[in-house]
Amino acid sequence: MSASQPAITDAMRSPTAQSQPAPSVSSIERMTARQALVDAIPHLIVTMGADGEVDCVNRPWRSFTGIGLMEMRGSGGWKATHPEDLSVIDATWVRARRDGYPFEVERRIRASDGSYRWHLTRVAPLQDAQETAVGWISTSTDIHHKRAYEESIRQANHELQQFAYVASHDLQEPLRMVTGYLSLLQRRCSGSLDAAANEYVGYAFDGAARMQTLIQQLLDFSRVGQGNLRITQVDSASACREALANLGAMVAQSRGAVSCGPLPMVWADRTQLVRLFQNLLHNALLYRLPDVSPTVRITAQPTLSEWIFCVHDNGIGIAAENQARIFDVFQRLHARDDYPGTGMGLAVCKKIVERHRGRLWVTSEPGQGSCFFFSLPVPTRVEA
Numbered sequence: 001m002s003a004s005q006p007a008i009t010d011a012m013r014s015p016t017a018q019s020q021p022a023p024s025v026s027s028i029e030r031m032t033a034r035q036a037l038v039d040a041i042p043h044l045i046v047t048m049g050a051d052g053e054v055d056c057v058n059r060p061w062r063s064f065t066g067i068g069l070m071e072m073r074g075s076g077g078w079k080a081t082h083p084e085d086l087s088v089i090d091a092t093w094v095r096a097r098r099d100g101y102p103f104e105v106e107r108r109i110r111a112s113d114g115s116y117r118w119h120l121t122r123v124a125p126l127q128d129a130q131e132t133a134v135g136w137i138s139t140s141t142d143i144h145h146k147r148a149y150e151e152s153i154r155q156a157n158h159e160l161q162q163f164a165y166v167a168s169h170d171l172q173e174p175l176r177m178v179t180g181y182l183s184l185l186q187r188r189c190s191g192s193l194d195a196a197a198n199e200y201v202g203y204a205f206d207g208a209a210r211m212q213t214l215i216q217q218l219l220d221f222s223r224v225g226q227g228n229l230r231i232t233q234v235d236s237a238s239a240c241r242e243a244l245a246n247l248g249a250m251v252a253q254s255r256g257a258v259s260c261g262p263l264p265m266v267w268a269d270r271t272q273l274v275r276l277f278q279n280l281l282h283n284a285l286l287y288r289l290p291d292v293s294p295t296v297r298i299t300a301q302p303t304l305s306e307w308i309f310c311v312h313d314n315g316i317g318i319a320a321e322n323q324a325r326i327f328d329v330f331q332r333l334h335a336r337d338d339y340p341g342t343g344m345g346l347a348v349c350k351k352i353v354e355r356h357r358g359r360l361w362v363t364s365e366p367g368q369g370s371c372f373f374f375s376l377p378v379p380t381r382v383e384a
Contacts, residue, residue, distance in 0.1 A: 006215070013070060018304030043177050044109070044119065044140040046077045046190060047126075050133055061140075070165045077138055082108035082116050092379075093123070098380045100125050106147075117144040171215050220344070229269040237263035239270060240298055243277035247285065254285050256294040263300050264307055266376045272352045277311075279345040284313035289367070295364045306358065306375040313371075318364040327360065349374070 038045045038058035044065075045058040054072040062068055065080045072079050078089055085107040087366070096103050102124040108116040108313040125133035182204050240260045251258060258281065266273075281296060288294040297312045315376070318326065327350045346360075353360040353374045364370035 017034055032186045041139075046072065046138045046140075048077050048138070050135055052077065052093075052136070055135075064111055065109065077136070080110040082110065084108075096123060096125075097136075099135075100127075106143065118147040119143060128328065133255060172212075175208060175211055175215065179205070179212075179382040182208065220348065224272070224275075224348055224355075229272070229355060231267055231269055232281075234268045234270045234273055235263075235370055236266050236273065236307075237298065239268075240277045243274050243281055246274075246278055247281055250285050254294055256285050256288075256296065257299070258285075258296045261297065261299040263298065263309075264302070266307055267379055268356055268376060272355070276374065278312040279349045280374075283345060283372075284311055284315060284370075287313075287315045287370075289314070289316055291352055302378070306377045308373055308375050311372045312369065314369040316368055317366040317368050318362060319366050323362050323364060326362070341342045 005285045034047075035056065035058075036217075038047070038056060039060075041058060042060055044061040045056075046054055046061060048054050049054040054069065054075065054077050057067070057069050057072055067080055078086060078093070081089065085105075089105055089107060092103050092105060095101075102122065104120060104122050106118060106120055109118050109119050120143045121138055121140040123136060123138045126135035126137055128134050182201060186198075186201055190198070237260055240263060244258055244260070250256075251342045277298070284296045285294050292314065298309065299312070300307050300309045302308075349372075350360050353376075357377050358375040360372070360374045362370055362372050
C-alpha cells in the first residue's frame with residue numbers, strides 16, 4: 001500500500017473494522033481520496049465520527065506527534081494534549097457534541113520528542129443535508145511563537161504599569177509639599193499680598209489640584225491593568241443598573257433619560273464591567289448638546305463569537321479624524337472650561353475591554369450623537 005494510505009490500513013486492521021462487512025471498492029476510493037486530501041494540508045488534522053471516535057489523522061499530525069490512527073482510537077481526538085489543558089477542553093467538547101456547534105481552543109500538543117508547542121485548534125461539525133452532525137474535523141495550527149511574543153508584550157506592559165504606578169505614587173509627596181507651602185503662604189501672608197499676588201497663588205493652587213487629579217487618574221489607570229480578572233457569569237443588565245445608580249446625581253442634574261434594553265448574561269469581571277458601563281454613561285451624559293437633555297440607550301446584539309454592546313447618545317458627536325485618538329491616555333478634544341475631565345475615562349474603558357479580549361470602537365458624526373460599541377467574547381473559545 002502507498003504512503004498516502006496508512007489510515008486505510010489501520011482502519012482495516014482495527015477490531016471494529018474486522019467486525020463490519022468489507023468496504024466496497026468505491027468506499028475505499030473515497031477514503032483514499034479523503035486521506036490524500038488531508039495529507040496535503042500543512043496543519044495537524046484529526047477527523048472523528050459522530051460519536052467522537054477518531055477515524056483519520058493526516059501526515060503532518062503523524063509526523064509531529066509520532067502518533068498514528070490506531071493509537072488515537074479511544075482518545076476522543078485529544079491524545080497528546082498537555083494534561084493541564086484537558087480539563088478545559090473536555091467540558092467544551094461535550095457541549096459542542098451535544099449542541100453541534102464549532103469551537104476553538106488554544107492548547108499544548110506534545111511533539112514526538114516529548115516537548116510541547118502551543119496550537120490553535122479549531123473543531124467543526126461535518127453536516128449532512130439535514131444539517132445533522134455526522135462527524136467532526138479538528139485542525140491545529142502552530143502558534144507557539146505567537147504565544148511567546150504575546151507573553152513578552154504582556155511582560156513589557158506589566159513593567160510599564162509598575163513604572164506608572166511607582167512614578168505617580170512618588171509624585172504625590174512633592175505635590176503635597178507644594179500645596180502645603182502654598183496654604184502656609186496664603187494664611188500667613190494674605191494681608192501683605194496684593195490682588196495680583198493672590199491671583200497667582202490661586203493659579204498655583206489650581207495647577208496643583210489639576211496635577212493631583214492627573215496623578216490619581218494615572219494611578220487608577222495602572223491599577224486597571226494589575227491583578228487577575230475575576231471572571232464569572234455576570235448579569236450585564238444588573239451591572240449597567242449599578243453603574244447608572246452611581247451616576248444618579250449626574251443624571252438628575254442633566255435631566256437625562258437612560259434606558260437599558262434587554263442585556264445578556266456574559267463572562268466578565270463584574271467590578272470592571274460596572275466601571276466600563278459607568279465611564280461610557282458618564283461621557284454620554286457629559287458631552288451633551290447645549291439646552292438638550294441627554295438621551296442614552298444601552299443595547300446588545302449577539303454574533304457567533306461575541307456579544308456586541310452599544311451605548312448610544314444624542315450628544316455633540318465626534319469628528320471622524322478624532323475617533324481613534326480619543327481612546328489614548330490624556331486625550332481631550334475640548335477646553336477644560338467647556339467640559340471638565342482629564343481624558344482618561346475612555347483609555348480606562350479600552351484597557352478593561354482589551355483585558356476581556358474584546359474590542360472598543362465608536363461611530364459618530366458631529367452634532368448627531370455617538371454610539372460606543374464594545375464586544376465581549378462568548379465562551380465558544382476557551383484558552384487553557
